[in-house]
Amino acid sequence: MRKITASVTPPRASVAPLRRILTTVGIFATAIVLATSAAGGTYAVWNSRTIVNASSITSGSTALTINDVSSYAVPGMDNSKLLPGRSSVSGVITLKNTGYTPISITLAPVVFSDPSSLLAANLTVVLRQATTCEVTPFGTTPSSFVAPIVLAKGQTATVCLEARLGVNAPASVQAASTSFSVPLNARQVR
Amino acid sequence: MNKLVKGAVATAAGVALLMGGAGTFALWNTSASVSAGAVASGTLTIATNGAGTWKDISADRTATAIPTISSWKIVPGDKLEFTQNINVVATGNNLLANLSYDPATIVAATGQASLDLKSKLVVTITATGTGVTTNATTGVITVAPSAATIPVAVKVTVELPSTVGDAVGESSIAQNGSVSLATLSLKLNQTR
Numbered sequence: 561m562r563k564i565t566a567s568v569t570p571p572r573a574s575v576a577p578l579r580r581i582l583t584t585v586g587i588f589a590t591a592i593v594l595a596t597s598a599a600g601g602t603y604a605v606w607n608s609r610t611i612v613n614a615s616s617i618t619s620g621s622t623a624l625t626i627n628d629v630s631s632y633a634v635p636g637m638d639n640s641k642l643l644p645g646r647s648s649v650s651g652v653i654t655l656k657n658t659g660y661t662p663i664s665i666t667l668a669p670v671v672f673s674d675p676s677s678l679l680a681a682n683l684t685v686v687l688r689q690a691t692t693c694e695v696t697p698f699g700t701t702p703s704s705f706v707a708p709i710v711l712a713k714g715q716t717a718t719v720c721l722e723a724r725l726g727v728n729a730p731a732s733v734q735a736a737s738t739s740f741s742v743p744l745n746a747r748q749v750r
Numbered sequence: 751m752n753k754l755v756k757g758a759v760a761t762a763a764g765v766a767l768l769m770g771g772a773g774t775f776a777l778w779n780t781s782a783s784v785s786a787g788a789v790a791s792g793t794l795t796i797a798t799n800g801a802g803t804w805k806d807i808s809a810d811r812t813a814t815a816i817p818t819i820s821s822w823k824i825v826p827g828d829k830l831e832f833t834q835n836i837n838v839v840a841t842g843n844n845l846l847a848n849l850s851y852d853p854a855t856i857v858a859a860t861g862q863a864s865l866d867l868k869s870k871l872v873v874t875i876t877a878t879g880t881g882v883t884t885n886a887t888t889g890v891i892t893v894a895p896s897a898a899t900i901p902v903a904v905k906v907t908v909e910l911p912s913t914v915g916d917a918v919g920e921s922s923i924a925q926n927g928s929v930s931l932a933t934l935s936l937k938l939n940q941t942r
Contacts, residue, residue: 605939607940608937608938609935610797610937611935611936612802612834614931615804615820615930616820616932618823618824618927618928619924619927620926621925750810750827
């Protein structure tokens with residue numbers, strides 16, 4: 561006996577074409593967004609530019625030298641004369657404005673290497689403006705310059721460094737030693 | 751007639767009707783030309799007119815020309831002015847453009863001092879000319895269109911404020927630095 565059999569399979573709901581359509585739409589949308597954003601900010605308005613040669617600008621400096629160096633070690637102070645009420649004085653020290661602006665020079669507090677020592681406590685260090693350096697007479701208290709020293713560009717001024725041992729310095733400071741520095745501040749003025 | 755015959759007749763009649771109109775569509779038509787003139791585009795260009803000049807315009811100084819800016823040493827409190835004449839062509843009925851400079855074309859030389867100098871310099875731009883206006887609040891310079899070339903005087907001021915060096919640790923900042931304006935770019939950007 562023969563038998564004929566057949567089967568029919570209905571087509572499945574077609575999903576693939578819909579996916580392709582959506583993919584295509586997505587690609588176009590992305591391309592449009594990219595194309596628009598590539599021109600972002602300008603939207604093709606006109607612009608023009610020209611180059612001008614304005615050369616260059618260089619800044620100056622503020623500079624002060626002490627006997628032609630930025631930090632000067634004072635030599636040759638005769639410490640044998642540093643007795644109670646007496647002074648030891650340096651030679652003439654030249655301050656020079658080597659910058660591009662006028663400067664105003666002021667004195668900062670003296671800095672001792674051992675500020676708590678008895679010698680430092682009994683020592684008075686001054687820097688005064690003078691053309692020749694003489695010891696301040698006994699009985700007269702030496703003093704530093706008060707008004708700022710104003711130097712124009714290239715101008716110089718001379719000063720003297722004097723260290724005086726207090727008149728009431730105790731005997732225990734005999735043969736003691738200390739080192740100190742005298743900072744100078746130079747500030748630009750117009 | 752059976753249905754088959756009726757259908758054949760109707761189809762033949764329809765085809766005949768379609769063929770009757772084919773090829774001619776002989777409806778009347780006519781045309782006329784109008785003179786709509788021509789549409790011309792506008793122009794927006796900027797060009798230098800001669801070399802620029804420098805001047806010291808510091809507040810505490812009498813304004814003085816600086817013959818050689820490369821020899822000048824700028825210090826805090828200085829305000830310098832660079833004047834450059836330019837020609838602007840801005841045509842277009844609805845055209846508006848902004849005039850400005852490109853900060854990126856101010857270039858510091860090598861070294862920290864130069865970088866510091868560039869960061870401390872205050873650069874501004876002003877311009878005068880027919881149809882050139884400056885917004886008092888924003889400083890934006892607008893150029894209006896004109897049929898003729900617009901001569902514009904551009905002034906670029908470069909200031910190192912007197913406060914430079916006041917900050918702790920900056921007492922010597924920007925000293926001996928150098929900043930180049932050799933390729934300073936002035937630009938016109940259409941805004942409308």
